[in-house]
Amino acid sequence: MGDSSSTGKNIGIWISDKKSHKLNWKELIKTCNAHGYNIVKLDLDIPFEDQGRMDIFLHKLTDVIAAADQGDVKASIIIGRVEQYLSNHPHITVIDPLNNVRLLLNRYCYYTILQDELSFQNHGIFTPAFAEFKTSDIEQNVEIMRSRGVKFPVICKPTVAHGSKLAHEMVLIFNERGLNVCKAPCVVQNFVNHNAVLHKVFVIGNKYHISERPSLKNFNASENLDPIYYSTGEVCKADSNSTLSILDPHDKSDIRMTLDEDKIRTIIRILRRKIGLVLVGFDVVIDNVSGNHAVIDINVFPSYDSFPNFFELLIESIEDTVSRSGNMDISDDIVEDHTLNGLVNIGDSHASYSVIGMNIN
Numbered sequence: 001m002g003d004s005s006s007t008g009k010n011i012g013i014w015i016s017d018k019k020s021h022k023l024n025w026k027e028l029i030k031t032c033n034a035h036g037y038n039i040v041k042l043d044l045d046i047p048f049e050d051q052g053r054m055d056i057f058l059h060k061l062t063d064v065i066a067a068a069d070q071g072d073v074k075a076s077i078i079i080g081r082v083e084q085y086l087s088n089h090p091h092i093t094v095i096d097p098l099n100n101v102r103l104l105l106n107r108y109c110y111y112t113i114l115q116d117e118l119s120f121q122n123h124g125i126f127t128p129a130f131a132e133f134k135t136s137d138i139e140q141n142v143e144i145m146r147s148r149g150v151k152f153p154v155i156c157k158p159t160v161a162h163g164s165k166l167a168h169e170m171v172l173i174f175n176e177r178g179l180n181v182c183k184a185p186c187v188v189q190n191f192v193n194h195n196a197v198l199h200k201v202f203v204i205g206n207k208y209h210i211s212e213r214p215s216l217k218n219f220n221a222s223e224n225l226d227p228i229y230y231s232t233g234e235v236c237k238a239d240s241n242s243t244l245s246i247l248d249p250h251d252k253s254d255i256r257m258t259l260d261e262d263k264i265r266t267i268i269r270i271l272r273r274k275i276g277l278v279l280v281g282f283d284v285v286i287d288n289v290s291g292n293h294a295v296i297d298i299n300v301f302p303s304y305d306s307f308p309n310f311f312e313l314l315i316e317s318i319e320d321t322v323s324r325s326g327n328m329d330i331s332d333d334i335v336e337d338h339t340l341n342g343l344v345n346i347g348d349s350h351a352s353y354s355v356i357g358m359n360i361n
């Protein structure tokens, strides 16, 4: 590892090839060097001990952890080695700790965390009712849905939330007849009509940024409709142009619903306390009847698509995390002590994609 000028600190990074190809490494290295940090791209096949000293470990190991948890031997060995290395080097600041990341690898697990947050109700926030199918026994699954208050239409999502393309293959199901397409283990979740607008909230430490994305049009339960398959990437990326996002004519007169940023800040505070990740994103849709905000997904180290000044803020959050280490619990105190500061309205040149940047401090 080379020396860096002022802090002399090394940031070891491991992310997947997929993520690496999207990352502007030149910009990242330039920003890190400007702040006195040296970047080291880590190789998981070589012991970390042989790759030089590390002060900060920045990673997105979701795919490898998920594979390890599903019994992949090579992945288990890699994760075992990483965990051993980190336990042998407790001075290293890890962004983010593997056990916190694990909370988001399983949809049933993180939806349960959200559902158990009773204070959401008082703030007009909810996570739609959901249930897990562990088998393909339809009668049993109908009963599981009934007991958990899950009603058609539902979205069927793989229980494993990260780790492969399959994790993003969804099915919209309108009736009991459609349940035969569910591939266990999966969760089914009430579909919330939201006029095809998705709000993606990207969080770095105490900063966040919201961008609008296209989403699914409104649907109702129906005995006649067959399941609709889609992958998240086809429908909900910034440049997606799916017919599933085109509202029906009778929906078009609906008033556009506005995002309530107080609700977003409430969600961020709760996620900090319960999940405790520095690099996290979550997705919100607004119920077009009640105006309540539904949290429908949480992602580890997301794309940060269109996040202004991302690399500078990343360094800032790394420094913030380092200075807190020793007191790494993301406790209520830390969260509640942050009073909400004024906002920076970054504005937007696109008509349909508003971009807002804000601070929570």
Ligand SMILES: Nc1ncnc2c1ncn2[C@@H]1O[C@H](COP(=O)(O)OP(=O)(O)OP(=O)(O)O)[C@@H](O)[C@H]1O
Binding pocket: 128, 155, 157, 161, 167, 168, 169, 170, 189, 190, 191, 192, 193, 194, 198, 214, 215, 216, 232, 233, 235, 236, 283, 285, 296, 297, 299
């Ligand atoms: N409960 C819901 N009600 C309405 N629409 C939903 C619901 N859950 C998911 N969707 C739609 O399906 C899309 C994919 O769902 P979800 O975000 O859970 O999948 P994902 O593959 O984990 O997404 P990401 O790529 O953001 O991680 C959402 O962006 C939204 O358009």
Ligand SMILES: O=P(O)(O)O[C@H]1[C@H](O)[C@H](O)[C@H](OP(=O)(O)O)[C@@H](OP(=O)(O)O)[C@@H]1O
Binding pocket: 018, 019, 022, 060, 062, 063, 161, 162, 163, 164, 167, 200, 281, 299, 300, 301, 302, 303, 304, 305
């Ligand atoms: O633009 P977003 O944040 O929607 O896209 C994310 C997506 O939500 C998932 O977090 C992907 O992670 P994996 O499921 O682990 O593949 C991200 O992929 P990545 O290659 O950036 O890690 C998408 O960017």
Ligand SMILES: [Mg+2]
Binding pocket: 161, 297, 298, 299
């Ligand atoms: Mg997701």
